[in-house]
Amino acid sequence: MTDPSINGELTTGELIRHHRERRGMSRPVLAGLVGRSSDWLKKIENGDRDLRSLPMLFRLAQALRLDDVATLTGGDATIPVDHWGKLSHPAVPALRDAVHASIFRRSPFEASSVQELAGRVRQAWSTWHSSRRQRTEVGAVLPDLLTACHAATRGTEGAERRRAYLVTAEAYALAQQFAAHTTEPELYWLTVDRARMAAEEADDPVLLAAAAWIVGNGLRENGHTEEALRLVAEAAATLRPRLEDGPDILRGTFGALCLHAAVTSAREGRDGDAWRWWDEANAVAQRMPDYAHPWTMFGTGNVAVHAVTIGVDLHTPGAALRRVSETVPESIPSVERRSRLFLDAARSEYARKEPAGALHYLQRAVETSPDAIRYVPSGRALAADLVRSVPRPLRAEAAELASSVGVLAA
Secondary structure (H helix, E strand, C coil), X not given: CCCCCCCCXXXXXXXXXXXXXXXXXCHHHXXXXXXXXXXXXXXXXXXXXXXXXXXXXXXXXXXXXXXXXXXXXXXXXXXXXXXXXXXXCCCHHHHHHHHHCCCCCCCCCCCCHHHHHHHHHHHHHHHHHHCCCHHHHXXXXXXXXXXXXXXXXXXXXXXXXXXXXXXXXXXXXXXXHHHCCCCCHXXXXXXXXXXXXXXXXXXXXXXHHXXXXXXXXXXXXXXXXXXXHHHHHHHHHHHHHHCCCCCHHHHHHHHHHHHHHHHHHHHCCCHHHHHHHHHXXXXXXXXXXXXXXXXXXXXXXXXXXXXXXXXXXXXXXXXXXXXXXXXXXXXCCCHHHHHHHHHHHHHHHHHCXXXXXXXXXXXXXXXXXXXXXHCCHHHHHHHHHHHHHCCHHHHHHHHHHHHHCCCCCC
């Protein structure tokens, strides 16, 4: 929100001083909160030194209890600040409200609407995988979807209620994807747990196994790799006996669990296990070459993406780049996953100390999906590193790319 007492022509340094003094905070105190000296802050406030580092602007905004970095930069573009150190998204408050208010918010619901609601959730998942700005477009519809799902589970009975819970699990699986890297841990884990509980209420074995994929994502990203690996392996084991006669959705869920286990094993440095899981997933994908799981995008294209990811996580960038050269990006049905392919290629080039090559691939990743890089910490971190490491003739290009994903070079 704009402060009417602030002149629109103030510099970033003057805005920092204004908000510091407004809070009654001394210069040494604010400088200490962001790990800098009082003299450094004085130079920033007086305009003797430029401040273009987005991470530092975030720390200053957090210390001053501001909700938006733009409050300090004077820019029109909003860059929301959360107080757990992540780049938030403007749709997060509405998502938080929908999740937290679910117990108390009552609205009428017709049982016949479950089918229509299922179509809306499927469309949202399709948008997630087809849009270049998946978080922005899905964030615009997700809160209302969750509210409708809550009403559906309360307004139905018997088999129709189980169907409503199935749709709710799918909606919360999407909420988990949206919340990753953009919300406080409590909200993220609430979306994960709601997906799991809805899957249990739906009483669908395949859906319950898919819920293990969701929970496993959270466990792995928070460092609980052994627990994640054990969970997805157990879930895969429940589906393995039905691979021959089960439907494609079962095989797709099984394959996604195998890929999850493959990447988790790679992050632990267990190359034999990683490739064994990948081989099992690949064998399933080859049996249905035109299939793509609606959530996970499991299929031949996504299996190829994961081969690159495994190579990167096993610290074998040369092998990862060979996999990239063998992959046709257009064969990957998900724009978000296609962007991940290029991000992993960029990470591989950077690991080989080839920053120019890394810049090329990161540019392709951003062109493919700006949201998929802007809201992923590894993407932003690489963009920041490239500003400092690319050859001098490419630095302006790297700085422009970094700025486009929310990183301002120091």
